[in-house]
């Protein structure tokens with residue numbers, strides 16, 4: 254049995270990262286001797302031709318894709334097209350969004366055969382082994398015109414039994430060209446119950462940790478792929494000090510040199526812990542502060558105080574770890590006045606910060622009990638659930654109030670960026686902009702390199718390439734030359750010379 258896993262694009266306000274979900278699934282399939290390939294449409298042009306070619310060439314039995322809420326429609330459309338090309342291929346979708354909308358997904362998307370609910374590694378393995386759908390835990394599927402959901406699949410108890418995520422199946426050099434960090438999971442689960450989050454419902458309330466030695470083995474593996482920065486995707490890395498210290502000690506005892514970042518809660522850090530993390534290479538922590546109003550924090554069951562937030566930022570600053578504090582506007586109890594208090598609080602924190610907007614994702618308490626929380630959900634058009642625009646209203650806070658605040662925020666951001674370097678307003682967003690290498694994006698998302706080759710040799714391979722790209726992409730030739738040169742030096746971009754023509758390719 255052969256499986257094709259497709260990484261769908263998402264709206265790119267984010268720096269791309271290899272999705273651990275399908276990378277783990279691919280790893281488990283490979284470990285069990287099944288053929289699997291990845292088609293990555295996130296860091297390349299998404300085109301029907303490309304999907305068709307892949308299906309014809311690989312002839313998979315299963316095509317699977319992953320999604321969060323905001324790109325569900327993109328992932329679904331990809332499967333629709335796969336089914337059009339090959340009506341016999343079994344289509345399957347997974348991820349946090351469809352795990353909570355399984356029946357609805359199958360009803361509205363007849364081209365999707367199976368929805369994977371929860372963790373998918375062993376679900377996919379059961380399916381490729383030929384297990385009957387009705388005997389495969391953790392799926393929903395159609396049978397005789399009705400929708401069946403099988404028993405819940407238990408969470409994987411021992412994460413150390415999992416193989417390495419199959420990163421080698423992804424186009425790594427494309428990620429390198431984008432300066433992407435390497436994603437990694439050191440554990441799964443979260444014991445907290447913040448009402449806007451699906452964390453504990455997806456990964457369970459009981460934390461499952463991996464052996465720190467195996468995590469660091471995996472990091473060494475990733476460094477071997479040329480990554481220099483890791484992003485640890487655990488919902489909450491700083492909960493278990495013993496595990497965290499063992500992880501940091503392991504990094505230091507092996508003398509590894511790389512930087513890393515992680516998610517933390519402001520009530521789980523202390524100066525000694527932060528110092529150790531810094532010594533082990535941690536350069537940034539993401540704190541979900543959510544609101545600058547204590548009553549709102551209490552209402553959303555965040556179980557932190559504003560004072561803890563201030564202290565946690567100060568502690569991290571003292572050891573030299575950058576903090577990115579994230580806030581959510583439009584939470585239950587929000588009014589125009591609380592919006593302003595949150596922004597003021599964010600500005601007074603000595604941290605980079607980002608403002609998001611509440612999106613009541615399927616599976617969250619805030620969606621299930623919206624009425625009780627005094628929240629009106631204005632749309633279930635998932636394409637709008639990017640957490641950057643209002644899709645709800647409270648009695649005291651309308652979408653217009655949020656939009657006008659964001660408008661002021663982004664205006665301020667531009668002024669800050671241009672004129673007031675160093676003033677602490679929205680720096681997280683500025684950093685993100687600075688980090689995004691637009692030339693690489695333009696080349697990758699349009700498959701420019703692939704489309705212009707072979708190039709007739711004239712002034713030299715690099716010079717010819719830069720000249721050709723400059724005809725297609727609005728960048729100065731000199732800048733293209735310098736970027737392409739550095740990609741060649743790093744081995745990300747390569748060429749072969751044949752019959753006075755150069756053929757370029759990524760990695």
Ligand code: B12
Pocket residue numbers: 263264265266267268270271272273274275277278316317318319320321322323345346347348349350369371372373374376377436438449450451452455456486487488609614615638639640
């Ligand atoms: C990395 C990450 C991202 C990355 C990449 C997403 C990705 N595809 O990996 C980026 C930066 C893009 C991102 C962005 C956002 N994210 Co995010 N992100 C994460 C994070 C931290 C880790 C994801 C991960 O690697 N998990 C580990 C793997 C093993 O789990 P998994 O992805 O769920 O996959 C398993 C199952 O879902 C299932 N499965 C998944 N796919 C498939 C496919 C098949 C075929 C099968 C069989 C099974 C299957 O099996 C997998 C293995 O067990 C999660 C939190 C978390 N701990 O998961 C949030 C999370 C996914 N993000 C979330 C949110 C809300 C967002 C944003 C909206 C946040 C924001 N405010 O901007 C944005 C949306 C993007 C945008 N603006 O366009 C929510 C998702 C809620 C939802 N319903 O969409 C999560 C769950 C955080 C949370 N706790 O609430 N995110």
Ligand code: SF4
Pocket residue numbers: 443444445446447450451452453488489518541
């Ligand atoms: S927001 Fe963070 S702490 Fe709260 S439930 Fe989600 S992952 Fe856990």
